[in-house]
Amino acid sequence: MQATSILLGIVIAVTAALVSGWLFRALLVAVTSGELRRSFRGAPVTASFGMLVILLYFVVAVLAPILAPFPERQVVGAQYLPWEAPYYLGTDNLGRDMLTRLIYGARNTVGIAFATTGLAFVVGSVLGLWAATVGGWIDQVLSRLVDALMAIPALIFSLLLLTIFGTSITTLILVIATIDATRVFRLARSVAQGIVVMDFIEAAKLRGEGVWRLISREILPNALAPLVAEFGLRFCFVFLAISALSFLGLGIQPPTADWGSMVRENATLINFGDVTPLLPAGAIALLTVAVNFVVDWQLHRASGLKE
Amino acid sequence: MAKPVLLSMKDIHIDGRSGDDWLPIIKGVDLTLHKGEVLGLIGESGAGKSTLGLAAMGFVRDGCRISGGSINFDGIDLMAAPESDRRALRGKRIAYVAQSAAASFNPAHRLIDQYAETPVVHDVMSRDKAEADAVELYRRMQLPHPEEIGFRYPHQVSGGQLQRAMTAMAMACRPDLIIFDEPTTALDVTTQIEVLAAIRDIVAQFDTAAIYITHDLAVVAQMADRIKVLLRGDEVEEADTRTMLSAPQHDYTKTLWAVRELARPAQPPAAGTPVVSVKDITAGYGSTMVLHGVSFEVHKRRTVAVVGESGSGKSTVARVITGLLPPVSGEILFEGKALPPDYRRRTRDQLRQAQMIYQMADTALNPKLRLRELIGRPAQMYLGLRGKALTERIRDLLRLIELEPDAFIDRLPSELSGGQKQRIGIARALAAEPRFIICDEVTSALDQIVAEGILRLLEKVQDEFDLAYMFITHDLATVKAIADEVVVMQNGRVVEQGPKDEMFQPPHDPYTELLLSSVPEMDPDWLTRLLKERAAGRAGLNA
Numbered sequence: 080m081q082a083t084s085i086l087l088g089i090v091i092a093v094t095a096a097l098v099s100g101w102l103f104r105a106l107l108v109a110v111t112s113g114e115l116r117r118s119f120r121g122a123p124v125t126a127s128f129g130m131l132v133i134l135l136y137f138v139v140a141v142l143a144p145i146l147a148p149f150p151e152r153q154v155v156g157a158q159y160l161p162w163e164a165p166y167y168l169g170t171d172n173l174g175r176d177m178l179t180r181l182i183y184g185a186r187n188t189v190g191i192a193f194a195t196t197g198l199a200f201v202v203g204s205v206l207g208l209w210a211a212t213v214g215g216w217i218d219q220v221l222s223r224l225v226d227a228l229m230a231i232p233a234l235i236f237s238l239l240l241l242t243i244f245g246t247s248i249t250t251l252i253l254v255i256a257t258i259d260a261t262r263v264f265r266l267a268r269s270v271a272q273g274i275v276v277m278d279f280i281e282a283a284k285l286r287g288e289g290v291w292r293l294i295s296r297e298i299l300p301n302a303l304a305p306l307v308a309e310f311g312l313r314f315c316f317v318f319l320a321i322s323a324l325s326f327l328g329l330g331i332q333p334p335t336a337d338w339g340s341m342v343r344e345n346a347t348l349i350n351f352g353d354v355t356p357l358l359p360a361g362a363i364a365l366l367t368v369a370v371n372f373v374v375d376w377q378l379h380r381a382s383g384l385k386e
Numbered sequence: 387m388a389k390p391v392l393l394s395m396k397d398i399h400i401d402g403r404s405g406d407d408w409l410p411i412i413k414g415v416d417l418t419l420h421k422g423e424v425l426g427l428i429g430e431s432g433a434g435k436s437t438l439g440l441a442a443m444g445f446v447r448d449g450c451r452i453s454g455g456s457i458n459f460d461g462i463d464l465m466a467a468p469e470s471d472r473r474a475l476r477g478k479r480i481a482y483v484a485q486s487a488a489a490s491f492n493p494a495h496r497l498i499d500q501y502a503e504t505p506v507v508h509d510v511m512s513r514d515k516a517e518a519d520a521v522e523l524y525r526r527m528q529l530p531h532p533e534e535i536g537f538r539y540p541h542q543v544s545g546g547q548l549q550r551a552m553t554a555m556a557m558a559c560r561p562d563l564i565i566f567d568e569p570t571t572a573l574d575v576t577t578q579i580e581v582l583a584a585i586r587d588i589v590a591q592f593d594t595a596a597i598y599i600t601h602d603l604a605v606v607a608q609m610a611d612r613i614k615v616l617l618r619g620d621e622v623e624e625a626d627t628r629t630m631l632s633a634p635q636h637d638y639t640k641t642l643w644a645v646r647e648l649a650r651p652a653q654p655p656a657a658g659t660p661v662v663s664v665k666d667i668t669a670g671y672g673s674t675m676v677l678h679g680v681s682f683e684v685h686k687r688r689t690v691a692v693v694g695e696s697g698s699g700k701s702t703v704a705r706v707i708t709g710l711l712p713p714v715s716g717e718i719l720f721e722g723k724a725l726p727p728d729y730r731r732r733t734r735d736q737l738r739q740a741q742m743i744y745q746m747a748d749t750a751l752n753p754k755l756r757l758r759e760l761i762g763r764p765a766q767m768y769l770g771l772r773g774k775a776l777t778e779r780i781r782d783l784l785r786l787i788e789l790e791p792d793a794f795i796d797r798l799p800s801e802l803s804g805g806q807k808q809r810i811g812i813a814r815a816l817a818a819e820p821r822f823i824i825c826d827e828v829t830s831a832l833d834q835i836v837a838e839g840i841l842r843l844l845e846k847v848q849d850e851f852d853l854a855y856m857f858i859t860h861d862l863a864t865v866k867a868i869a870d871e872v873v874v875m876q877n878g879r880v881v882e883q884g885p886k887d888e889m890f891q892p893p894h895d896p897y898t899e900l901l902l903s904s905v906p907e908m909d910p911d912w913l914t915r916l917l918k919e920r921a922a923g924r925a926g927l928n929a
Contacts (some may be wrong), residue, residue, distance in 0.1 A: 124853045127609055160550075245505060277749045277750075278746060278749045278750040279749065279750050279751055279752045281710065282742065282744070282750060282814075284710075284729070285709070285710070285737060285742060286732050286737060286763070286767065286818075287729075287730055287732075287737045287767070288767075295754070296752075296759075297752055298754070300752070300754035301752070301753065301754050303754075
């Protein structure tokens with residue numbers, strides 16, 4: 080009986096996801112035009128569902144103070160209240176409203192993940208493209224440095240750095256960005272190495288173009304597709320890394336709402352058969368899946384496997 | 387004809403998919419081939435030669451379909467036969483030789499393994515027998531060391547040898563029909579001769595029928611009994627080789643023939659300071675020297691053609707002049723003044739004066755930039771043009787290279803044909819307002835008619851802007867068409883140089899002689915005569 084209802088629930092959820100994805104694609108095609116419209120029309124339903132989810136998260140993150148029924152850090156009632164109005168998802172271990180915390184968590188966790196990934200990408204790809212373009216000892220020094228950093232397991236290394244530098248949000252962003260930039264560097268460098276040997280790069284060099292122009296106008300546009308796809312994947316990894324660190328107590332510090340720490344703080348409830356602590360975990364999972372749907376679509380396009 | 391019909395294709399229609407539509411590639415072509423006969427199939431790229439050739443095997447590439455007509459191979463209806471029957475024919479009774487042997491061999495297996503695969507799969511002979519047979523065919527294809535060459539990997543033999551090994555492989559099951567898809571297009575003239583002679587011999591020995599696909603008329607004249615001309619998927623005309631050569635009927639065929647007549651009139655000897663002089667250049671990569679004391683001069687409004695086979699160092703000369711490869715000794719003078727050997731040390735104006743046009747327009751144009759930026763960038767950089775003036779300059783350049791500005795200015799390179807891309811390469815060079823342009827095999831990737839258009843354009847702009855050209859090529863027909871002076875290179879040395887007319891008159895350096903005599907002529911007896919002469923020459927030396 081219970082197994083049937085769970086199965087039914089899954090079927091309904093998947094159907095709802097597909098239908099909402101399909102509707103969202105129809106909407107996108109209707110409001111856009113030109114090249115953008117063509118690419119949206121070719122998007123699979125999964126990708127448009129992914130885009131819809133990302134858009135929803137984004138809206139929630141931006142409008143958090145308006146959407147949330149209570150302030151982020153206010154203790155509003157007793158601990159672990161059940162799912163009843165006005166606490167639609169109950170309260171947490173300190174008596175703060177769970178729904179409010181979830182909404183603010185989107186802002187904090189997603190915002191920090193986005194800033195971290197962005198930083199990792201700017202640093203990693205600029206250095207990677209630069210190393211591939213200039214070559215020689217600059218390439219050697221940068222590559223060996225990156226190899227050395229990559230040799231240390233990422234989680235251990237970030238724990239170490241966070242213990243040394245303390246756990247403010249800025250250090251968290253810098254530490255994870257540094258670690259992820261090494262992966263981006265490797266990708267950007269290897270993609271660019273395939274491009275710098277082309278005749279048009281030689282032509283640009285002979286024209287007397289500077290290194291920055293070579294990187295930004297000649298190489299980057301041709302390396303963009305794999306980098307964009309990698310951005311999506313990296314975003315997920317960063318997201319998971321932050322949540323993992325928060326769960327371990329070294330990430331985002333209380334009382335700031337964050338999905339990773341929310342799982343840890345409310346973990347006891349699982350013992351009583353309450354699913355509340357799984358909600359922030361589910362929010363993480365849903366975003367990860369959504370981003371990967373979009374990334375898959377982009378990878379497919381970038382690899383020229385259209386149709 | 388006394389011989390029975392082997393292959394008969396009637397009213398063939400083939401479509402290719404473009405998005406959701408099917409566009410016709412072949413529009414109702416008939417083709418009949420008798421046993422032991424060689425049919426030449428010629429036309430520009432995109433004419434449907436390869437598609438038609440593959441259809442003779444009952445095969446179409448992915449994204450294509452045969453939408454009408456009938457194919458009958460020796461009594462078997464290939465359109466009606468199940469795929470398994472067609473597969474049983476391929477390799478065994480119908481074989482295919484691809485354009486680029488280097489790309490068609492599997493680099494991970496030895497030649498003989500790849501040779502033996504077909505006869506063993508088709509149960510024609512055992513592995514041992516196939517290997518013995520391979521040696522025999524390698525010998526007949528005049529490959530060096532026929533007993534051992536099969537045990538090498540594809541990268542260990544030269545391009546010409548690989549192409550012959552591929553022909554031997556196609557012969558493995560003694561097929562009734564072989565389809566040759568431009569087998570010599572990627573080879574040097576001197577190598578091409580050997581491959582042509584070997585193919586012709588072996589086809590005659592086994593009385594194999596063949597379809598020979600090429601865009602080179604002189605080659606097809608040597609190989610084919612009959613010639614069929616295709617244009618955009620339609621047959622233009624078909625006739626016996628000699629009839630076709632002496633009296634082409636159709637206008638299109640006549641223009642194909644006329645392209646080869648393009649020749650630049652002799653110019654008076656140039657005087658004054660040369661635009662570029664290459665002085666005693668020795669250069670190389672690492673400790674291996676590629677150039678040994680190369681010197682020549684290029685004057686204003688003159689074209690110097692640098693000729694030689696691949697590996698002769700002609701492209702390395704271009705790299706030295708542009709400063710990509712600083713020489714070990716010697717110097718480059720530009721209008722009498724020495725240029726810094728490394729391009730990074732040259733001033734922007736020195737860079738502007740010497741421009742380069744590349745062989746492969748595909749890789750020489752950034753695929754992500756629009757023509758506006760591709761052409762506009764040099765004008766913006768060197769001449770400081772901005773805004774309206776820049777757009778006007780780009781439009782002028784597009785008009786100069788005979789492309790409609792409104793239709794083209796915002797296109798990407800992928801939206802252009804091969805010839806149009808090469809024109810953009812020219813426009814980009816002209817945008818810098820240079821004095822000197824290096825053209826590196828600019829027409830070798832193009833069809834004859836398209837190439838002729840490019841050559842005419844280059845001549846036009848040379849007169850208009852007083853340009854000096856250095857023209858790297860291995861095609862002597864191009865030399866005839868455009869050069870004033872010729873520099874012949876071999877193994878990094880200049881073996882002969884002088885005005886074009888003198889170069890085409892004897893006496894020659896032996897290497898120049900070899901190069902000149904290797905250029906196919908339109909005369910169908912040319913190859914036979916040449917081989918006889920060379921054999922006689924060798925016999926004379928031995929005697």
